[in-house]
Amino acid sequence: MSAIRDPFSILGIETSCDETAAAVVANGVAVLSSVVSSQIDLHARFGGVVPEIASRAHLELLTPVVAEAMVESGLDRQGIDAVAATVGPGLAGSLLVGLSAAKALAYVWRVPFIAVNHLEAHLYAAFLEEPDLDLPVVVLLVSGGHTLLVAMHAHGEYQLLGTTVDDAAGEAFDKVARFLDLGYPGGPAIDRVATTGNPEAIPFPRPMLTEGYDFSFSGLKTAVINYVRAHPDAAVDDVAASFQQAVVDVLISKARLAATDVGAKGLCLAGGVAANSRLREQALDACMADGLRPFVPSPSSCTDNAAMVAAAAWWRFRADGPSPLDTGADPNLRLGAG
Ligand code: KG4
Ligand code: ZN
DSSP: OOOOOSSOEEEEEEOSSSEEEEEEEETTTEEEEEEEEEOHHHHHTTTSOOHHHHHHHHHHHHHHHHHHHHHHHTOOGGGOOEEEEEEESSOHHHHHHHHHHHHHHHHHHTOOEEEEEHHHHHHHHHHHHSOSOOSSEEEEEEOSSOEEEEEEEETTEEEEEEEBSSSOHHHHHHHHHHHTTOOSSHHHHHHHHHTTSOTTSSOOOOTTTTSTTOBOOHHHHHHHHHHHHHOTTSOHHHHHHHHHHHHHHHHHHHHHHHHHHHTOSEEEEESGGGGOHHHHHHHHHHHHHHTOEEEOOOHHHHSSOSHHHHHHHHHHHHHHOOOOTTOOOOTTOOTTOO
16 A cells, blocks of 8 residues: 555544444544544433434434544545544444445545444543554453453454353343343343442343353343342442443453463453453453453443544555445444445
């Protein structure tokens, strides 16, 4: 590839689910601006994301969010060297809004367009804050739609070790919180309520704890529901803390095993559930005990944002160059599929 401008500033756009976000990041590491507009209030009364409402809201919010990201970055359009957007996985209608906007901007500004995998973007949230990677690292990518254990051997080189056989970790948090009437999104609500609870109060199952790298959370969710129905007077904070501890135990135990098997130098947390305070605490303890370097992004970098999209785009662009302007949204895109 011909020489690229230094610094190389990328405008990133994220609209895969219910956050409308735009950010400008230089050379994959320097965040010049990062704006996230959450649609939580629009979806909360339905107890989950309503795809049609999400795509309409992205349409309304994207232009002001991009404008704010540009103003905050201190750059004008001549300062933008490429425009990137999430192409998948995610909600088809929502992805299309950000993708179409990014391609249109790239076309009129005559700069490259870069298509970004949302899962790879989550992973780069950790490296935005700690750019000098110690490879290989084991990545625990836990969000509302995904639970992946991945060995990262080089930039863009991923080995999928395990995934969930049913619900994603975030989905389990959301469903249990909904059952406990704690509101939406459930993860932050359980995290908050659990602070006053006893994590050892109720011995919930640790599903598939000793069975390889795959996860299962659906049975745990059912165990919580059955327990609360049988013990209507159970303290909600104890239930929340005990459920959270069961999830964290399984996640951390498998991540540690993977790190040993792979000979990893570090352990990286990514995705919305990585904002969980108990998971973060125990990941740091595990790293200390096992001599691993922790890559634990700040909570606001774990949940959906566009700085991670612009960061991942920088590495994608250096490896593969620009993406074609006829790139379509791919709601089921997998990690490692480009
Ligand atoms: O990565 P993300 O923002 O969106 C997806 O790509 O899915 O993740 C959202 C998920 C939701 O399930 C939410 O409940 C969960 O991350 N989450 C948390 C916490 N903050 C967000 N789960 C547990 N503890 C938290 N503090
Ligand atoms: Zn996400």
